[in-house]
Amino acid sequence: MGKGKEIMTPLREGLLEELYRRLEEEILHYHLLGEELKKESEILRRGSAEGLTESLRSVEMHVEEIHRAHESISKAIDEMVSALGPEEKERNLGTLLTLLPAKERQRIRSYERTLAGLKKWTFQVNARNRTYIQDSLACWKDLVSLLTLPLSGPPMYVQNGTQPSSSPQPFSLNRRV
Secondary structure, three states: OOOOOOOOOHHHHHHHHHHHHHHHHHHHHHHHHHHHHHHHHHHHHHOOHHHHHHHHHHHHHHHHHHHHHHHHHHHHHHHHHHHHOOOOOOOOHHHHHHHOOHHHHHHHHHHHHHHHHHHHHHHHHHHHHHHHHHHHHHHHHHHHHHHHOOOOOOOOOOEOOEOOOOOOOOOOOOOOO
């Protein structure tokens, strides 16, 4: 049998179904991560420290789950390539796709497109959050510096509640002798 025309045995079908399950798990956690980042945006705007702490814990948990899913996907791909093409040296997704029938290739590519879209979306939401935080910190820094840094020149005191004119009066109009 040529590449991509392999007959799927029950063992290989089981490995493929396990790969699909792991891909779906990764997609789920990317989706949940994106939703949590959106929630984090709202929490940042409200200024809730407790909510932000909870959100950061949730984000960390989803990132860990994504890493676990990604590792298990790599392991499943390695097992699939070993089962379908033991002579193959490289055991990656590209190699696996060349060994699978067209229907399975399309399904995996669909997962890849979904993952790419979710990654882009989470990156955009995270970038917005980062920009908001940086802008907020800059604002606070400016405010604190106004309150804590000494004035660059001598203070100007207003005598009798009126501010002296910045331009000197001509000698003839100056009534002071």
